[in-house]
Amino acid sequence: MREPVTSGTLLAWYDQHARDMPWRVAPQDRARGVMPDPYRIWLSEVMLQQTTVAAVKDYFVKFTNLWPTVADLAAADDPEVMAAWAGLGYYARARNLLKCARVVATEHGGVFPSNRDSLQALPGIGPYTSAAIASIAFDLPETVLDGNVERVMARIHAVETPLPTAKPELMELAQALTPRERAGDYAQAVMDLGATICTPKKPACGICPWRDGCEGHASGFAPELPRKIAKKAKPTRRGVAYVLRNSKGDWLLETRPNKGLLGGMLGWPGSDWTDEPSPAPPVQTSWEPTGIEVRHTFTHFHLILDVMTAQVDTPPDKGVFIPHQSFRPSDLPTVMRKVFDVAKHRFEQN
DNA sequence: GATGCGTGGAG
DNA sequence: TCTCCAAGCAT
Known part of the structure; x- marks a missing residue:
């Protein structure tokens, strides 16, 4: 039987293949009503900005052991936090992490706001991260658009427009697929798909749950998508x-x-x-x-x-x-x- | 809209 | 050795 490109198809795949991560609530537990800790989702999403899951894991465990709650982190000394972040890169993230924790502690009573606009007003939280926290931590039907989602959308719809020009187009396609229910699981499912099957090089189309409806696969040039503007050489x-x-x-x-x-x-x-x-x-x-x-x-x-x-x-x-x-x-x-x-x-x- | 901002792994 | 690139944000 041919599987359509729908959120339902992907969620069924995710129920069987969700990756295990220290900050993640497994789909089976989520189905029983277990909600993720917004603090841990926020921390993981900031660490994951332009950074691989493998690189983040140990840092996430270290941070949550040192500072189990956002109040603990807000009370930490700057040098301790910077030292703990050392090696992870993009150090503005660590500076904004502390700023954000302190704003949440002082202006939001230590509770992360549960809507996308309020989240995005916080330091270090942009369009992607606000949608990720809203969907994953609060199960709101927001659409995440990261590098994985861009790649998956470009392939299943055979979008030839190069990035970053294609972003608005890819966002519309991503929004059209986002379900009202299980938005958090769905967001993580698309990103898992992009990270493990619909990879930048040599995608594993043979085991992809969306292969049957994938225009890029049908036309044979999925591995070349998304197209990108050439970047300049480093001095x-x-x-x-x-x-x-x-x-x-x-x-x-x-x-x-x-x-x-x-x-x-x-x-x-x-x-x-x-x-x-x-x-x-x-x-x-x-x-x-x-x-x-x-x-x-x-x-x-x-x-x-x-x-x-x-x-x-x-x-x-x-x-x-x-x-x-x-x-x-x-x-x-x-x-x-x-x-x-x-x-x-x-x-x-x- | 373009640029600055880290690091480590894969091929 | 070299290029690409990974769950982006701030300015």
Whole structure:
């Protein structure tokens, strides 16, 4: 029997194939009336912005252990939250996470608002995340449009318009399929489908519950959809990172300004990152080049850092000494942790 | 509407 | 090694 492209077809598939995630209420439990915790749905959705489920899982468990409720998170100190987020990327999310938690705590009595407009007024919550929380946490019939849904819609309707131009068109198609009932399960079902079957490369059309009605599959070019505007090449920038210890073995670190790249995160003092970096050591001393370059790629440029080390006790121009007992490399963003790995070897050799 | 903003895994 | 890209948001 041929299965139509309807929400019912997909929900039946989801009942059998829903992935297990720490924040998710299984469809069988949801059918018995179990509702998700809006705090956990919000936290997971923010972490999942442009980030894979595999990368998020451990961070989600860590956060909910440290801060079980939105009130706990709202009361946390900024540096602790930034340190806990270190390594996950897109650090503006962590800054907005705290802002949002504090707004919910102070202006909403510690309870997440249960309608889409109020949700979207909160820091770090945009069109996708507001629809995700409204549908998943509150079972409201809102339509989520993320990368998965865009891809699935473009394929089943054979939309040839390239992204991002196609967004409004894809949103209309997605809205037409959204059911009044079980909207939360349905939203998660489409995203599961996109993540596990209707994948960007080599989609598993052979086991797809929507294959029979998929125009992209029928015409044979589903794997090429959605079309996208070509993106520009990344430039390469250079810089110098200075790793300084005093005679006690403490590490000189600075908290980066609360905006821009790695904003609010700990890092090593350094030069600017440009075509021709101008050196800016935190103290005048005889810096020792490690001779090892750290390479790292951000969203929009490649970076090559020279790592310099020194040991002095003179007060630095910038940064503060972190006692070596309380310094955790895992509190650093990844590029800074790479610098640490290089410097650590150098200090161990001396 | 275009740009800035991380990271790690897959192919 | 290199490209693509993953449950986007703010400005």
